[in-house]
Amino acid sequence: MNKRPSILIVDDEVSNIEILSAVLEEDHDIYFATSGDEAIATARAALPDLILLDVLMPGTDGYEVCTSLKGDPLLADVPVIFTTALGDQEAEVKGLELGAIDYIAKPISPVVVRARVRNHLEMKRMRDDLAKLAVTDALTGLGNRRRLEQALNIETARLALTSGTLSVIILDIDFFKRFNDLYGHTAGDRCLTMVAAALNRAVHHASDLTIRYGGEEFACVLPETEHDRAMDIAHGIRERVEALNIPHSGSDVAATVSVSIGVATAACVPGATPEAWVKAADAELYKAKAAGRNSVSGRTFQVVVEDARPLSSTA
Structure with missing residues (x-):
């Protein structure tokens, strides 16, 4: 079954949240927030x-909020529709310049809200x-090197908020x-x-990512995975490849195809350079x-923050 699209409604007036929820809840999972700070945390x-983001809120x-969302690698691609009673073209232009994709005027029209939400969700699905x-x-159908770079940039930033552990496997x-x-x-x-x-x-968690790193080299990104668990996964990979029994008469170490594996684990900190794990x-x-x-x-290591630059794309 396909997962229902989820919508975050942000408004300091609870009655407005209730109206929008009533319009959208039949086909969508609804989250809500009544302040800017709560909106960012909920997102x-x-x-x-x-x-769906109200323009005029206290604090x-x-x-x-839109500026913070668009500056966050985890949330930058989430479409934002402003809801406002301003009726001010200058305000609308400002919102669009900040990265919003549309405006919905209050009081809302249920037909208009459903149509615009449906259209923007469909466009997001196509972009995704x-x-x-x-x-x-x-x-192979696995992620490629660019996907590895994206994942490391996102996960190191996300896990740095809680000093979470990240493990990376290269084989x-x-x-x-x-x-x-x-x-x-x-x-x-x-x-x-x-x-x-x-x-x-060999990799089971939904948040884990498998990559064809290049040629005959592969990688796994394992968020919130301690080193012992990452080592268990790595040994499981080696054993599964061995169990494939693919003949390899040119190998110096086995009669069948085998793999060599490296594992690295560290706690994420703000400003960590994703290349450190690779x-x-x-x-x-x-x-x-x-x-x-x-x-x-494999080994655990401590990240040394030399700079805050992201893992740059080679593609």
């Missing part, structure tokens, strides 16, 4: 598909589908070039898809290779 917790007003294609590896198919040379690229592609499937079977996991991967391959190496 972070609920990750709604769309936000943090709608413009300030296109964005997903852009970050998906065509061969490499042992002697894969020899495999391609011996069996051909068609067999190589089939091997990659089978390893990708084994990777997906570098640490990559270093552990090379330790696993140096130890004879077909093995797992």
Whole structure:
């Protein structure tokens, strides 16, 4: 069953929230907030598909809320529709310049609200589908390198709010070039898809992400996962790949395809550079290779905040 779209309604007048909820609750999951600060906290917790945001509120007003939302990597792509009784073109332009996608005037028309919400949710779904294609590896169906960069930027920022733990796994198919040379690229592609499937079977939480990092290299992003659990997952991946029993006569370590795996775990802190997890996991991967391959190496580390720059896209 498809998940129903969720909408966050923000208004300091409870009666306005009740009216909008009555119009939309049949087809949507509704969250609400009665202040700007509560709106930002609720949006972070609920990750709604769309936000209906009152402009005039005491304290943090709608413009300030919209600015905060658009500056948050976790929420920047959530469409915002302002609801207002201002009837002021200058105010409308200001909201659109801040990143809102539409205005709905009060008192609301139920027909207009349903139509605009439906249209903007459909446009968001289409944008999300296109964005997903852009970050998906065509061969394996896993996320690609750009998706890894996005996930690390988002998760390190999100988990820094609570000093949450993030684990990253990087793995490499042992002697894969020899495999391609011996069996051909068609067999190589089939091997990659089978390893990708084994990777997906080993990772269970909805928030976990599996990636084809490049060539024969894969990665997993495991938010809120302690090191011992991440190591268990890594050993499970190695065992699942081994159980595929894909013949590999060119391997120096096994008669079948195997993988070497590096694991790195750290608590997230504000300003953490996402590359830190990739570098640490990559270093552990090379330790696993140096130890004879077909093995797992991992460690916990402490993030040193050198700068606050995000993991930049290479695409």
